[in-house]
Amino acid sequence: xxxxxxxxxxxxxxxxxxxxxxxxxSLCFAxxxxxxxxxxxxxxxxxxxKLMGTSRIRSRATYHKTMKDLQAFGYLKYTPSYHPVNGxxxxxxxxxxxxxxxxxxxxxxxxxxxxxx
Numbered sequence: 001x002x003x004x005x006x007x008x009x010x011x012x013x014x015x016x017x018x019x020x021x022x023x024x025x026s027l028c029f030a031x032x033x034x035x036x037x038x039x040x041x042x043x044x045x046x047x048x049x050k051l052m053g054t055s056r057i058r059s060r061a062t063y064h065k066t067m068k069d070l071q072a073f074g075y076l077k078y079t080p081s082y083h084p085v086n087g088x089x090x091x092x093x094x095x096x097x098x099x100x101x102x103x104x105x106x107x108x109x110x111x112x113x114x115x116x117x
Contacts (some may be wrong), residue, residue: 010032014028017073020073024069026057027051027057027067028070030051031046031051033054043077043091044089044091045086045087046087046088048063051063076090076091078090
């Protein structure tokens with residue numbers, strides 16, 4: 001992202017989505033913060049504990065439910081690692097394009113919730 005204006009559709013999407021609760025928005029911004037910290041990598045590694053701290057989510061169950069919801073709602077692609085050292089992989093997806101590449105990437109399967117990550 002070269003221009004802060006590119007973030008505006010992301011914020012509008014979050015603000016207008018009535019399915020999202022404060023924990024979804026908080027975790028989404030924590031993920032955005034992690035993406036910025038990864039120098040805008042296409043797919044970046046995240047730590048559950050760091051995301052929970054940044055998003056102020058205290059419960060592991062709430063964290064996992066929120067990640068699952070964000071993936072189901074089409075905001076991200078999430079691949080858990082199940083490894084104590086390696087972080088899980090995340091790619092942010094907002095609307096009809098992946099933010100981390102700035103190009104149209106979402107297939108019909110993803111839009112219909114039938115994609116497997």
